[in-house]
Amino acid sequence: MPDIPKFSDLPLNKGDPRWSAWGLYGKDDQLGTLNRLTDDVVKAASSEIRTGTRISLNWPLDAQKDIPFFNRQAFHKNVFQKLPRIVNDDEWSFNTQSSSQWDGLRHFGYQKEEKFYNGVTLDDIHGENKTNVxxxxAWSEKGIVGRGVLLDFHGWREAKGLPYDAFESGSISLEQLKEVAKSQDVELRFGDILIIRSGYMVAYGKLPREEIKSLMAVQPHHFSGVEQSEKMLEWIWNNFSAVAGDQPSFECWPTQKNFALHEILLAGWGCPIGELFDLEALSEHCKKVNRYTFFVTSEVCNVPGGVASPPNILAIF
Known part of the structure; x- marks a missing residue:
């Protein structure tokens, strides 16, 4: 077992929000569970590179066209010639969460306590004396680099003939994810980067525009995803440095409990949440070579005070 507090010991400090680990890496820490990606952990992960095959997990920035979910700004691109020369420049404008993304530590706080990771407040972010805390x-200096693990829930579910609706508030249980790992012969290592293929991209790709607009009109949106449970949280706490999936919310949305995983992962532990990762080419290759672990390199944009970022992510085999 790695040298971290037991899940049952959380929160670490009296009066802190439930299951929080504030102060574990210092009161001014901004890396959270990325501290688990030590040089030794990354060096060990490099053994996953055997063939040099590289696969992008980045959905196109304009993949949702002009109708992103959660009422987010669509991607806009302006390409212009710099007359009189034969030279082009371009300008992009987009919400950092309208395509593949890492949720950062400013994105989702504890809702009741109104606090972000390590006790950061809205005033720290928006107030008169605001900072980039x-x-x-802060993640760009070393990136999100380590051993990736794909749990292909969608492929496993299809093989078993189990029903699934990406646009209903269904939960992927811990027991199911463990069954997927067993079927893939995957053994977890501390510090792994968990990536779950739910099947959202497959379902989204089959929808006509009008049906997407109808789903967007339903408030709150409904998405299937990882279940909200203490045992799921304990499993994530004990194993991973970051978590990600192909769906817009990673977890079942809206939450089925009186808490959201986003609260605990982002605000409690400083654990990055990746969403809308394009996992189709990755899952095909993993199935082809019968290997579901790989080296991951992801470099977030170096935006001081930014909330989220495109992942700029590759899986390397």
Missing amino acids: NGIG
Whole structure:
């Protein structure tokens, strides 16, 4: 077992929000569970590179066109010539969470306590004396680099003929994820980067525009994802440095409990949450070579005080 507190010992400090680990890496820490990606952990993960095959997990920035979920700004691109020369420049404008993304530590706080990771407040972010604290730019120095693990829930579910609706508030249980790992012969290592293929991208790709617009009109949106439970939290706490999936919310949405995983992962532990990762080419290759672990390199944008970032992520085999 790694040298971290037991899940049952959380929160670490009296009066802190439930299951929080504030202060574990110091009161001014902004890396959270990325501290688990030590040089030794990354060096060990490099053994996953055997063939040099590289696969992008980045959905196109304009993949949702002009109708992203959660009422987010669509991607806009302006390409212009710099007359009189034969030269082009371009300008992009987009919400950092309208396509593949890492949620940063400013994104989702404890709702009742109104606090972000390590006790950061809204006033720290928006107030008169605001700073860049918990900005996603803090992750850019070393990136999110380590051993990735794909749990192909969608492939496993299809093989078993189990029903699934990406646009209903269904939960992927811990027991199911453990069954997927067993079927893939995957053994977890502390510090792994967990990536779950739920099947959202497959379902989204089959929808006509009008049906997407109808789903967007339903408030709150409904998505299937990882279940909200103490045992799921304990499993994540004991194993991973970051978690990600192909769906818009990672977890079942809206939450089925009186808490959201986003609260605990982001605000409690400083654990990055990846969403809308394009896992189709990755899952095909994993199935082809019968290997579901790989080296991951992800470099977030160096934006001081940023909330989220495109992942700029590759899986390397």
